[in-house]
Amino acid sequence: MKKIFVLACLLMPVFLIFLLSCNNSNKKPGDAVLTSTDCNCESDWFPHNQTPAPPEGIGSPFDTSSTTNCIFHQWSWQKFLWLTKPLASGNALFEDSMILVDNQMEPVTPVNGIALVLEDIGQAGSGGILQSNPAFTTSNRSDTVYYSIYISPVLQKAADSIKQLLSNDTSLVNNDLTFPVGSLELKVSWIDISSLPAGEVKNYHTSEAIIKSSGKKITVALLGMHVVGVVINHPEFIWATFEHKGMAPLYDWKSTTTQDVPVTSAGEKLFFKKGDSATWQDLEWNPANPGPKNVFTVYPFGVPRTASDSFMLTSQSEPINYNNIQGLNACVNAGLDDVWKNYFYNGSLWINTDGLTPQQQADTINALQGNIGNAAPGSIARGSLAAFNITMETFAQDFNQIPLHQMAAGDLTNCFSCHNAPSNIKIGGISHTASSPLYLSHIFRSYLSISSGLSVKEVEQIRVKDFVDMLKKRRAVK
Helix, strand or coil: CCCHHHHCCCCHHHHHHHHHHCCCCCCCCCCCCCCCCCCCCCHHHCCHHHCCCCCCCCCCCCCCCCCCHHHHHHHHHHHHHHHCCECCCCCEHHHHHCEEECCCCCECCCECCECCEECECECCCCCCECECCHHHCCCCCCCECEEEEEECHHHHHHHHHHHHHHHHCHHHCCCCCCCCCCCEEEEEEEEEHHHCCHHHHHHCCEEEEEECCCCEEEEEEEEEEEEEEEECCEEEEEEEEEEECCCCCECCCCCCCCCCCCEECCCCECCECCCCEECHHHHCCCCCCCCCCCCCECCHHHCCEEHHHEECCCCCCCCHHHHHHHHHHHHHHHHCCCHHHHEEEEEEEEECCCCCCHHHHHHHHHHHHHHCCCCCCCCCEEECCCCCCCCCCHHHCCCCCCCHHHCCHHHCCCHHHHCCCEEEEEECCEEEEEECHHHHCHHHHHHHHHCCCCCHHHHHHHHHHHHHHHHHHHHHHC
């Protein structure tokens, strides 16, 4: 690992970005910002068109050696509300202020004046393609879910500076660098509004989009959003996720004993057909049998359960984490009066860095390698240890492909299962097996490789190799 001293001069642009990105710089460390004694939303979050950005840097609730579970959930909700704040343009803030990029972190060029250009349909990890229930509409139409990615200007500037650094000196590909406070990635899922009952469209945030493959202009509804951001003392990012309400049924843990129970739905849902039943096998993606699937949520709020609806023993104490999410959802729902009232927070994931210096935080991420998301008791993963989004990790909820009642902490999958320090990257025509906190960002990994002249196909092959390597290590541990 290169010493900080060696990198100091080379990283001056990145350091300046870090300083500029630390908000509340006029506050002293430890100054209180969120003052709730209970885990509630704050009054200044409403009305929604005035939601301020959450404090993240010096003087924020994270600028301490002892954090609470609540502040991570408060940050997640406030960040989402700020990003979805309605603007005079008719767009949400993220649509006008964030940068739409592709899987290689390259900006997406608008088509015919329309900014949202959709291409990706494959889910991360499984490669699965999610399609809607045709019986959800009278037209008997099934549509495919598309995905878009947005980044903050802070992340874009940092990525450019670090890419230049590593391109100039590939000996630095193994490093302890981290992205600055304010770095943000969003992943958003969309579907053609034709897949929704006409009377339901008003309950979704919608946008005009171009389907890249056909050039067709359609109106799409927002289904879900990952909000992934860096705050002070948490270079691993906080991984938060949000969904539209009621898209799929929940697994019934209360009725589960020594066997799984089939999942059913009393009514038609976007991703589940009334009268059908589904089991854990329906959460496996089979490319030989594509088409609409009946899918369901295994762990509400990403909080692991066991038979008889007990909380699974993990590295996160419960029920405080579950209760904080549930309480904030109710609080925000009561404060909203716009379309975003129809969305909910499904939890977030982070690691415990309390008491660690920035250098120790980076070293910890590198040392844990692919084990950073380990949910076993005694590990440092915190929050929703089975964090997922029904529209994005649909087929990754049961990664080990076993009956749900047999699942234990070692079987859980979360964001860190794939997003961790080890990476296969190619710079200057040379392949490197490297490690860095930076590589938790998959699109940054790809940005390094695409900037070295690789084709999109070659970059995707590297991405697949990363995934296969992760699976091999996971199975070796088990």
